Amino acid sequence: MNSNHIILKTKALNKHFQDGASVTHAVSDVNLSISEGEYLSLTGESGSGKSTLLAMLGLIEQPTSGAVFLAGVDTTPLSTQAKAAIRNKYLGFVFQSFHLVPTLSVYDNVALPLRYSSNIPVSDHEKATLHVLELLGIKDLALKCPDKLSGGQQQRVAIGRALVTSPKLILADEPTGNLDSKNSDIIKGLLNEIHQMGTTIIVVTHEPAFAALAQRQINMVNGQIQSAR
């Protein structure tokens, strides 16, 4: 791992939402460089643009203008299909609201991204899925559907799904937002472990103590990066 290698970079990134005559500048002119292996936290008041920025970094949301470079590749001109391919190779995304598939078991939810990624050979899919279930302490829940789980358990499934393809980069939007302190500590510990293994992590959180666990902290105000340390 080369810590000077830039894995993710944005150039004058903007996202505006138009609603009739009014425009919301959700993200304004964000320039950010993230090195491979870095652990970065993103804080800011509700509505400051954290989720919108994270979704653009994860190639989920299309920028209004500006560019996102992933592993040196300018993703701006890529087709939706090409973006999905690059996302499945490099990225694991933990959504603020889980986004689990209600009709699939815990096992199948966690295993799902393996179908779309070539990182892990098919013969190792079961092993990779069981490894992640074990790591997250949800192996006993493998056959249950998400609606039978607590918030903390669902959050772990969502994290498992982001981890299963062994991505270089994990983007997590408030992964402890709905959890009690015990489950929250488990998730923080897991992210630390994943970081120790060399994964780059960007986490959005409202908790100052969580943000402080990261090597670099960025605070957003009105769609702009206000301070970085």
Ligand SMILES: Nc1ncnc2c1ncn2[C@@H]1O[C@H](COP(=O)(O)OP(=O)(O)OP(=O)(O)O)[C@@H](O)[C@H]1O
């Ligand atoms: N799809 C959308 N359509 C219109 N406006 C949107 C959309 N998504 C976000 N916004 C607006 O963009 C701004 C930033 O929203 P965003 O969800 O990025 O904030 P956030 O910092 O993640 O907030 P929270 O801490 O509550 O999750 C808000 O004013 C929001 O209302």
Ligand SMILES: [Mg+2]
């Ligand atoms: Mg948000």
